[in-house]
Amino acid sequence: MRQKFTHLAYLTSRLSKQSQYYGTLTNKANKFLCYNYQNVEHTKKIERPASFESPACLREELLCKVADPARNGIDKVTIVGAGMVGVACANAILFQRISSHVAIVDPFPKKLEGEGMDYCHSSVFLDDPRIEFDTNFCISKDSKVVVITAGARQKEGENRLDLVKKNTNIMRNIIPPLVEYSPDAVFLIVSNPVDVLSWVAWKVSGLPVTRIIGAGCHLDTARFRCMIAKRLGISAKSVHGLVIGEHGDSQVPLWSGVNVAGVLFRDIIPHVGLELDEEGWNDLAKSVAKAGSTVRCLKGYSNTAVGLSAADITRDIIRNTLSVKSVSTSVQGHHNICQDLFLSLPCTIGASGVGQVIRMRITEYEKKLLHNSADVIHNVQKNIELS
C-alpha cells in the first residue's frame, strides 16, 4: 500500500512538473501529455525513483494479460474546477453511481494530488470508479458531460453579477480546448453568474445551443419546495412548484402553479406569494433568492446542494431521462423575450441536452417579473466582449 502511495505521489510530482496548465493547451506536441494513475501502460513509461520497489514482477507473475481493459466509460464526466463546488459535484456523481468515470481538471497540482489521493482511498467504497485528475484538459477527452465549476466564488458584498468579468475570462480560456477534446459532450455550467456564463460558453463553444445547459434555477426550485414543505410539515418531494428566470436576485417563483397533490395554493389564497398575501409566503420566496448567500455567510461557501443539483442534471443527460427541470437555456422567442440570453425555464433534459422547453401558462405578473430578469441579465451581458 505504501508503495502504491509513493508511486502515486511520484507520478503526481512528475505531472505537476511536466504539465503546465495553459502551456499544454496550445502546445500541440504536449497535447496528449497526461497520466492516468490507473493506466498501467502509462506508468511503465515513467522513470522510477531510486527508492521505488517495482511491483512489476509480481504483477506479471500474478496477472496473465489476455486483452486490453476496455474501461473508457460511456458515462464519462469531466468536472472543471476542483474547488468546493467541483468536489461536491464529483462526490454527488460518484456516491450516487451516476458515472463510473470522472475526470477532474484544475490549475493547482497540489490540490489535485490531495483530491486524487482522497478518491483513491475511497474507491473501494465506490464500486471502483475510474477517477482521473490533471492540470491538462486532455484527460477530459471523450466526455459525455462536462461540468464547469471553475472560477472565483462570490465574496462578501459582491453579487453574482460582479463575478462576471473574472469568470467570463476563465470561460473564454477553458471552453475551446474542452470542446476540442469532447466535441459531442453536453456542457453543464455551474459557475456564477450562471446565466451569463452559460451564454458566454455557448458563444465561445460554437456548439448547438441545446448542448449548453446552465444549472440555473434547478437549485432555487429545490430550495423553494424545501422551504414550503418545512412550513407545511410535509415532504419537499410532495410540494410541486418552480422557480424560473435569473439564478439570482430577480428570480421568479411561480406561485400560480404551486400545489400539493394537485391542490393549487392560489385556489386557497388568491394572493399567495404576492405583496398582498397576509400569510407572508412572499417572504419565503425572498429567503429562497437569498439562500445561497445565507449559506455562504454561515459556512464560508455553498456546495452540497449545488453539487447534488448538478449531479441530478448530469444523471438526466447520461440516462437520457427527458426529465423536466428549471435550467438555464436560450430564452429568445419564449414568453415574448426578444433578447439573446439564457434564463431558466422548465426544459426536458436528455442525452443531447435540452430537448423541449415547456410552454408554461404563467400570469401576466409572472411574465412581467420574467422580463425583468431578462433585462437584468441583458444589462450585464451587453458589456461583455467575447473576442
Ligand SMILES: NC(=O)c1ccc[n+]([C@@H]2O[C@H](COP(=O)([O-])OP(=O)(O)OC[C@H]3O[C@@H](n4cnc5c(N)ncnc54)[C@H](O)[C@@H]3O)[C@@H](O)[C@H]2O)c1
Ligand atoms: N450555480 C450555483 O447554484 C452555484 C452555487 C454555488 C457556487 N457556484 C459557483 O461555482 C463556482 C465555484 O465555486 P467554489 O466554491 O467551488 O469556488 P472555489 O474557489 O472553492 O473553487 C474554484 C476552483 O476553480 C478553479 N479554477 C480557477 N480557474 C480555473 C481554470 N481556468 N480552469 C480550471 N479550474 C479553475 C480553482 O483552482 C478552484 O479550485 C463559483 O463561480 C461559484 O459562484 C454556483
